[in-house]
Amino acid sequence: MAIDRKRIIDELSKIEPIGDETGLIHAYGVFLQQLPAMIWNLFSERLTTSVPDDLKEAAEWLLIDAAHECGYHTGYGIITSEEWMAVVAPMIENVPEDILHGAFAVFSAWGWGKAIIDELVPGESMVVRAYDYYESDVTEYGKSDKLSAYTLAGVSAAFMDLAYGGDYDPTGATGFGTFTCRQTMGIERGDDYGEFVVTRS
Amino acid sequence: MAEYVREEILIEHSFDRKSCRHEIGGLTAVLHCHHFATLISRLANDCKLADAKRILADCAEDAFHTVLSNYFNRHDISGIERRARIAEQYFSAVGLGLMRVKYAGYCSGEVIMEHSHVDEGWLKKWGEAKSPVNHIGRGYVTATFSALFDRGRRVYSATERQSIARGASKSIITVTDARGAGEGVA
Numbered sequence: 001m002a003i004d005r006k007r008i009i010d011e012l013s014k015i016e017p018i019g020d021e022t023g024l025i026h027a028y029g030v031f032l033q034q035l036p037a038m039i040w041n042l043f044s045e046r047l048t049t050s051v052p053d054d055l056k057e058a059a060e061w062l063l064i065d066a067a068h069e070c071g072y073h074t075g076y077g078i079i080t081s082e083e084w085m086a087v088v089a090p091m092i093e094n095v096p097e098d099i100l101h102g103a104f105a106v107f108s109a110w111g112w113g114k115a116i117i118d119e120l121v122p123g124e125s126m127v128v129r130a131y132d133y134y135e136s137d138v139t140e141y142g143k144s145d146k147l148s149a150y151t152l153a154g155v156s157a158a159f160m161d162l163a164y165g166g167d168y169d170p171t172g173a174t175g176f177g178t179f180t181c182r183q184t185m186g187i188e189r190g191d192d193y194g195e196f197v198v199t200r201s
Numbered sequence: 202m203a204e205y206v207r208e209e210i211l212i213e214h215s216f217d218r219k220s221c222r223h224e225i226g227g228l229t230a231v232l233h234c235h236h237f238a239t240l241i242s243r244l245a246n247d248c249k250l251a252d253a254k255r256i257l258a259d260c261a262e263d264a265f266h267t268v269l270s271n272y273f274n275r276h277d278i279s280g281i282e283r284r285a286r287i288a289e290q291y292f293s294a295v296g297l298g299l300m301r302v303k304y305a306g307y308c309s310g311e312v313i314m315e316h317s318h319v320d321e322g323w324l325k326k327w328g329e330a331k332s333p334v335n336h337i338g339r340g341y342v343t344a345t346f347s348a349l350f351d352r353g354r355r356v357y358s359a360t361e362r363q364s365i366a367r368g369a370s371k372s373i374i375t376v377t378d379a380r381g382a383g384e385g386v387a
Contacts (some may be wrong), residue, residue, distance in 0.1 A: 013216045013223070015232070022316040023293030023300070030234035031325070033296035033318050036268060037229040039337070043241065044259035050251045059250050066240040072238045110224040110232040111216075132220040134231050151237075 002093045003101040005108075005116075011087045012109035029077040029085070037111075037134040044150055060150060064181070067154025068161075071156050075158050076168045078079040078106050096163040097122060103159050104128070111196045113152060113194070123164045128156050136187035143190030147183045156196045157181035177201055209283075210290040211276070225295070226272060233323025242319055242334045243327075254336050261340025262347070262354055269348035281305060281349050288345040297341065307350055307378070312342050312359075314372035320365035330366040342374050356380060 015032075019025050048059045078084055079099055090104040097120065103113045113133025120126045134198040135149040157179045162168065165178035178201055187194035216223045223230045245253040269288055278284055285302040292300040298316040314320070319335045333339075339359040346357045358379035363369040 007223060009218065013218070013221075018212065019293045019296045019298075021299075024316055024318060024321065027297035028234065031235065031296065031322050032232055032234050033238060034223065034230050034232050035223065035295055035297075035337075036225070036264045037231045038267070039260050039264040040231070040241075041234070042263060043257055046256045046260060047248075047251060047253055050256065055250050062244050062248065062250075066244050067237070070234070070237040070240050074234050077234070077236075108221040111221060111229070112231060114221045132222060134222070134229055137229065178351040199212065201386055 002091045002106065003088070003098050004091055005101070005105045008091075008102060008105035009109045012083060012106055013111075015083075015094050027158075028074075028081040030074060037137065040151070041135060041138050041148075042086075044148060045136070048146070048148075063150035064154040064157075067151040067171065068158050069154075069176065070155055071155030071158025072161055072168075072172065073170070075103055075155070075162050079103060079162070099139045100126070100159055100163050102163075107155065112155070113149075115152065115156075118195075124200065126156070126160055126198040128152070128196040128198070130196065131187075133187070133194055136194065139188040144186075145195075146189070147186040148188050149183050149186060149194050149196070152194060153181040153183045153196055156198050210272075210287050210294060212291075212294050213214055226268060228268065228271075230295075235318060235325065238319050238337065239322045239326050239334070242323070242336060245336055246332065246334060249311050257336040258340040258343070258359070259355070261337040262344045265339075266347055266354050269344060274346060284349045285345070290349065292341060296352075297338065300338075300341075302345070305346060305376075309378065310346060310376040312345075312376065313381045314338060314365065314374070317365050317372055320372060323349035323366045329368050330364070332367075333361040333364050334366045335361060335364060335372065338372070339374060342376060346376050 003150055044063055051059045092098040108114050109170045113130040114187050115128055115130040118129045134153055138148045160179035161176055165175040169175040180201045181197050181198045183196050185191040202289055203376055213226055275355040276357040289300050297318045301313045303311040303313050319337055323334050342359040343357040358377050359374050362373045
């Protein structure tokens with residue numbers, strides 16, 4: 001594999017988090033923002049803990065689904081962006097596997113978590129390990145019974161959609177949702193790392 | 202540590218290569234794009250399980266109240282006008298858009314947004330919205346007013362009178378004292 005994770009993270013983490021004269025940050029073909037992670041964690045936790053127990057799974061699904069859809073479109077924006085072409089594209093030898101590895105390096109550079117592919121069965125399944133992911137900050141002491149990395153789960157599934165789900169479809173009607181992800185371990189639950197298992201839907 | 206100065210505000214940004222964490226002003230920060238912000242906003246609008254619009258606005262208020270209050274304390278920023286300028290500049294610096302505090306009083310105020318990450322992201326993604334979508338922006342506005350006047354959270358209420366996402370040229374958010382609806386959170 002020719003992907004140099006360290007170099008990608010070094011290069012792409014240098015993006016200046018500053019809006020232009022309109023207060024918007026244009027990069028990777030999208031509008032970016034760099035907000036306190038606290039906002040997203042508070043929202044996930046308050047939403048999932050504010051509903052009755054029998055609706056908790058539904059609330060969690062809404063968060064994973066939003067991240068899945070985001071990851072599909074954002075992921076495509078990333079791998080077709082000028083930033084990707086300049087830094088990551090020259091390293092790619094094996095398609096789409098190197099693209100997947102590169103995408104997780106960008107994921108890390110954005111501050112979502114130090115996520116690496118632990119196992120990959122091309123076209124079939126993937127296991128992702130994540131360290132220091134911001135969603136684990138929901139537990140600051142002790143161990144929670146609940147796994148909380150909804151964004152990581154959704155985005156991991158989306159990256160497999162992009163790699164093996166067929167051509168990108170901006171409407172999401174095809175290609176999107178061909179994979180699903182289940183979080184099986186979490187720092188927030190006392191594990192050493194988060195683990196995310198992606199399989200065909 | 203990189204320091205970016207935008208007008209008066211100093212953005213103290215760092216990236217830890219070991220943990221891959223970004224920090225701004227000592228708080229973990231994360232890059233997300235308009236897809237994420239608008240999908241979470243749509244989730245809040247459509248959610249039937251809970252009052253997710255209020256939850257999202259409250260979360261934004263809590264986070265930005267921490268950010269702005271910390272900033273004012275660390276940099277010894279006093280005076281309503283100076284604090285308002287800092288709040289406007291922070292809003293732009295982190296990519297939320299262009300916000301101007303038209304006026305601010307202890308019990309009321311008005312904020313104009315000529316650009317909005319959430320609204321313009323929504324337009325780019327889905328076209329015009331049928332109802333307001335910038336719950337994060339409303340939370341930012343109530344956090345700003347609480348920080349301006351050294352008041353607690355849930356003291357102010359913000360209402361979008363018009364919004365870019367619904368086709369207006371700018372968003373207008375009015376602020377009222379919501380103490381009648383609750384005592385606020387210190």
